[in-house]
Amino acid sequence: MRNLETLLGGEWVTTGEWIDVHDPADVRTPVARVPALSAKDVTRAWDHAERGFAVWKRTSPFERARVLTDAARLLRERLDDIAADVTAENGKTLAEARGEAGKAADFLDYYAGLARQGYGTLLHDARPNTRTHTQREPLGAILVISPWNDPLITPARKLAPLLATGNAAVFKPATDTPLSGLHFARALHDAGLPAGVLNVVTGRTREIEEALLDDARIAGLTFTGSNEVGNTIRRRLGDRNVRFQGELGGKNASVVLGDADLPAAAKAVAAASFGQAGQRCTATSRVVVERAVYEEFTRLLVTEVEALTLGPGSDPATTLCPLSSPRQRDSVLADLEKAVREGARVLTGGEADTEGERAHGCYVRPTVLGEVTPDMALWRDEVFGPVLAVRAVDGFTEAVAAVNDSVYGLAAAVFTRDIGAAYRFVDEAECGQIAVNHPTPGWDVHLPFGGFHDSGTGYKEQGDEVLRFSTRVKTVAIHFGA
CATH class of the missing domain: 3.40.605.10 (Aldehyde Dehydrogenase; Chain A, domain 1)
Known part of the structure; x- marks a missing residue:
């Protein structure tokens, strides 16, 4: 030492x-x-x-x-x-x-x-x-x-x-x-x-x-x-x-519209949500999906998430690192338990990983939760871990309302092939950082960075x-x- x-x-x-x-x-x-x-x-x-x-x-x-x-x-x-x-x-x-x-x-x-x-x-x-x-x-x-x-x-x-x-x-x-x-x-x-x-x-x-x-x-x-x-x-x-x-803080949302390239959107959302184990200020923690493609997108997203390799950051094979401390791990696990009590359904993950050498670390399996409603703490409170809430909506207007249903306003993304919908989203989303067909994180040094509202x-x-x-x-x- x-x-x-x-x-x-x-x-x-x-x-x-x-x-x-x-x-x-x-x-x-x-x-x-x-x-x-x-x-x-x-x-x-x-x-x-x-x-x-x-x-x-x-x-x-x-x-x-x-x-x-x-x-x-x-x-x-x-x-x-x-x-x-x-x-x-x-x-x-x-x-x-x-x-x-x-x-x-x-x-x-x-x-x-x-x-x-x-x-x-x-x-x-x-x-x-x-x-x-x-x-x-x-x-x-x-x-x-x-x-x-x-x-x-x-x-x-x-x-x-x-x-x-x-x-x-x-x-x-x-x-x-x-x-x-x-x-x-x-x-x-x-x-x-x-x-x-x-x-x-x-x-x-x-x-x-x-x-x-x-x-x-x-x-x-x-x-x-x-x-x-x-x-x-x-x-x-x-x-x-x-x-x-x-x-x-932030409670960043990504919107997947019905015309989106769903496989590409699933890859981007998984990267945005689980890079650094979800411990980025701009990490996607909510996904708002148009109902017509909800089932297909959720299936693709879960497949991407389950392909992640949990392990120590020093291992080149690792694609999902541990949380930064026992305190942070325990906080995320408490948030997960509360979400399940409130009615969210675990689609994958949802627990600590204590297998083998990981028993001595701060590991939480990458988690996707479905059937999330706006009255749940998971929808509103920052978790800051590898936890993603998915919610179905009916159409563009309801999707934007869901994004803006937060005291925060840091980052948001929309996935769509419709350029008109993309520009409407840019104008109507109440966030300081907006991405179209890109993950929410990833801002370069010369680009102004910062959020609206309580962010x-x-x-x-x-x-x-x-x-x-x-x-x-x-x-x-x-x-x-x-």
């Missing part, structure tokens, strides 16, 4: 107190330990971030771009080692982990390029001999709180634009999955990021929460996680001038939309001549 250090003020440090990191494929023995920082350590992190910001905001954007580009290169050079740690701490397959590491490098490259672009706009002014422009400036020191389900790509999505635009950061990775974020920090450190610009707080949230959230120097906070935690943070910041960007806040991630969160706009009028 490895003892790892964390990054504070440009130095790699330990504290003497440790947090064990476990592989969800076999939770008996820790695979690594990371420092358990104290509240005093967190205050030191804010001290470092304050000093780092003073340096970084004055650093040339071309130098910022160089650091990000070099860090991207290091991530790619170290991809195999990084992917192994993503799999070891999170459980996802090596193929998924490699894809995550590669995408993290893509974020750095994209925002390195964006750092070189213009940072303002020249505006007309009604006053004579006056030139007016806007310019974007960094906010300051920003708190980044990332989840356990995408422990590398989410920090990359958040940190790359913040750093490109001249901000400093205090970064809190999920307690269960800190190794990936430390790899990201090490690449930036080795690429020459100045001391204090990025500080990584590994620790138990309950012990350091006040030091993290109540420091007066927080200029902004970007968070991905549950609505319960996100709303608690938002209320805590409510009377302070702190920007809040939240990527919260998020007014600030999007990714693309140039994120600059609305990571920068402030100053308007300047200059009078010249007589």
Whole structure:
């Protein structure tokens, strides 16, 4: 087992107190330990971030771009080692982990390029001999709180634009999955990021929460996680001038219309639902099927799901990984039991897998549930696991109503050969991400990302939309001549 250090003020440090990191494929023995920082350590992190910001905001954007580009290169050079740690701490397959590491490098490259672009706009002014422009400036020191389900790509999505635009950061990775974020920090450190610009707080949230959230120097906070935690943070910041960007829950739906290519739709829905064991923010968890093709589509879907191979992420043969922790496994099993009590019918799966070596891991068989009704908790509540609810509807209008029957609004998809129906769906579905004949996950780095309603806040991630969160706009009028 490895003892790892964390990054504070440009130095790699330990504290003497440790947090064990476990592989969800076999939770008996820790695979690594990371420092358990104290509240005093967190205050030191804010001290470092304050000093780092003073340096970084004055650093040339071309130098910022160089650091990000070099860090991207290091991530790619170290991809195999990084992917192994993503799999070891999170459980996802090596193929998924490699894809995550590669995408993290893509974020750095994209925002390195964006750092070189213009940072303002020249505006007309009604006053004579006056030139007016806007310019974007960094906010300051920003708190980044990332989840356990995408422990590398989410920090990359958040940190790359913040750093490109001249901000400093205090970064809190999920307690269960800190190794990936430390790899990201090490690449930036080795690429020459100045001391204090990025500080990584590994620790138990309950012990350091006040030091993290109540420091007066927080200029902004970007968070991905549950609505319960996100709303608690938002209320805590409510009377302070702190920007809040939240990527919260989802109950994403895919619609299969009667004219769809059913085999292709079944493959796409299975991939969208069970990739990363359903632990993606944009994973499909509800399928709305036009009644005329319900039986045929359900049969094709179950066949696709039953072909998945459940096993440890480190096994190349695995196509469905374990859940990320015993806590998450038990939560999903409780949701399944409740769904069956409420009348849902198990079409496949529906239980833990404890065969052989899997008895020591966090395995739940991929599950499809039929006869799901809108009054069931399964239809409304986020499960965040390999569980898919299927419901029959009569026609397009009822299908859209079913998609919109949610407090969430993150992602939705429709499968159809009718271009008119596709465009109607785009207009009428109340979600921030819409796919037509594609799975719900899979958004690239330059595409704005974020949901409507209870799935998020007014600030999007990714693309140039994120600059609305990571920068402030100053308007300047200059009078010249007589």
